[in-house]
Amino acid sequence: MHRLRVATSILGLVAVWQLIVLLKWVPDTYFPSPLATLQALWAGLLSGELSKALAQTASRALVGCIAATVVGIGLALLTARYRRLRQAFDPVAEFLRPLPPAALVPMAIFFLGLGWKLHGFILMFACLWPVYLNASSALKAVASVQLRTADSFGYGGWDRVLRVQLPAALPEIFIGIRIAASIALIATVVTEMLAGRDGLGFVLNEAAMTLRIPDMFAALLLTMLSGLVLNAVVLAVRRRAVGWHVGMTASNRG
């Protein structure tokens, strides 16, 4: 039933799109029909332009997201273990978080060039904060009953952090990872648009600049699809890692 509804509204969207093109509300050089977009998508995938760009963008976003997750959770565990470290690091994180990753691109090019180092730095900067801040506050918020139980079992120091706080905080940590995954795609595409030589962001920009509009729509469609896939991957990992929690609470809505 749910799938039927989703299919209906997506069909409706495509129909409206086609109608706009048919009635020529906007010049069709700027707004290709759904069919023309699909043709451009198919041609781009076959010629390798779009498929190569997709592979580059997706692998960058995925690697960046995984790296930021590992570093972010590691940092959060450290600051959960050492209170002074958290007091030192949290204000710095709160201050750096609102800084737009795109703003760093022009200056970072001087230090890091245009290659993978630039992408790595921007992605790490963009994705680290949501993972770290969610993990840190989740580790801090573990119920005191659980902590006192751990104490009475003689868990102290790292044992307490890793065997009690980490499992209890895992569901909330995944919220941060999901946010980081969507930001990873945004940061990758933006970096490619601003400083790229390849990837979906670059293709998107280039197609727009050279007025190959169906190609631009195809790249846009592909970017959207990779966002959907990335989100689905994180949800699947979450189900495997913290399925027990999803079953316990009703809040398993996508």
Place this chain on the structure above:
Amino acid sequence: MNRFWDKTWPALALLAAVLVLWEAGARMLASPNVPPFSVVMQALATNSGVIAPQILQTLRRALIALALAIITMVPLGILIGRIRWLGDLLEPIIDLLRPLPPPAIAPLVMLFAGTGDVAKITVIFYTASFPILINAIDGIRGTHPLLHTVSRSLRLNRAEALWNIDLPATLPVIMTGIRLAVAAALLVSVTAEMLLSTDGIGVYLLRSQETFRIADGLAGICVIAVVGWMVNAAFLEIDRHLLHWHHATTSE
């Protein structure tokens, strides 16, 4: 005061350590690519006349787009949350568009709206809309069923119930959405300026890059960080004032 000091000294110590390392490291490298912290601060002082109007442009656009998003998306979210067929129709489309990176629509917007104010505000508006819309939908659906019974027994009509009961009950969730939207709007307004360049702090950064004025560019980044932090703090304060009754009942 002592407790405050006890909590803040580690952060100040870390900050001081980073700045000292930066200054000493840059002076030892002595490379034109890595200006020391003191040079960046000098650049900030000499360029403040250039940076200030640019960041105000950026803020102006972000706030206009944010206001538009709040005015349109809160009512739309309430409608989608309350009217079943509208939700069935529009929610899959929202879920579909949500993962699309907002800056990616900049080239598309450029075709229709050029590179002026309208284009940039459109991109920021698009970005800020999603958190507000989604939180408004979830908020109105999550209102306690008991409130419905109350409004019925008070014989309120639909509009009165919406204004006096549903809206205040949903406001905490909507405010969370607005706070997320503020952060997103600031991030994207700088990005949009860099992609659709005419003016604003994003353009200032690009110009600094093109002319190899690294210290000036780093000064601009410092300004963005401070302004972003202040705007977020301001909205947190608004939230606290507007919802003091909510925080008073939940923080206990």
